[in-house]
Amino acid sequence: KKYGEYIGEATNNQAEYQAIIFGLKKTKLLFGKKKAKEIELEFLTDSELAARQLNHKYKIKEKELQPLFLKIWNLTIDFKNVSFSHILREKNKEADALVNEALDSQSREQKLL
Numbered sequence: 001k002k003y004g005e006y007i008g009e010a011t012n013n014q015a016e017y018q019a020i021i022f023g024l025k026k027t028k029l030l031f032g033k034k035k036a037k038e039i040e041l042e043f044l045t046d047s048e049l050a051a052r053q054l055n056h057k058y059k060i061k062e063k064e065l066q067p068l069f070l071k072i073w074n075l076t077i078d079f080k081n082v083s084f085s086h087i088l089r090e091k092n093k094e095a096d097a098l099v100n101e102a103l104d105s106q107s108r109e110q111k112l113l
Contacts, residue, residue: 016050017068024075024082033078040081051086 010018020043028036045051052058053069060066076082 011062011064013047013050013053013062014064014068016045016047017065017072020045020054020072020084021068021075024072024079028075028078036078037080039079040083041079042083042085044085044087046087048086051084054084 023043024041027039027041031039043054049058053060053065054072060069
């Protein structure tokens, strides 16, 4: 299933973190807490910075990302394993299309107001 929503003004890395938080919460909601403990998740991101930060290879310098990072790590406890991998932007067209759809939808709503 695909999900996309407008999150307001955010950097691309804040959006990546928010998407991961959404994915973790949605997966737990769909499968339940007991089944979640058996699930291994792999998040693919075209943000090399986000992937390296979430894999503890880079420090998080952007203050706004720190609480999002903590939220992600608190949510990963509910799963058997969660990994974060970097992929090239060209291989992430489906996610980019969802982002553009959410932005276009928000833009249309703003014009109506």
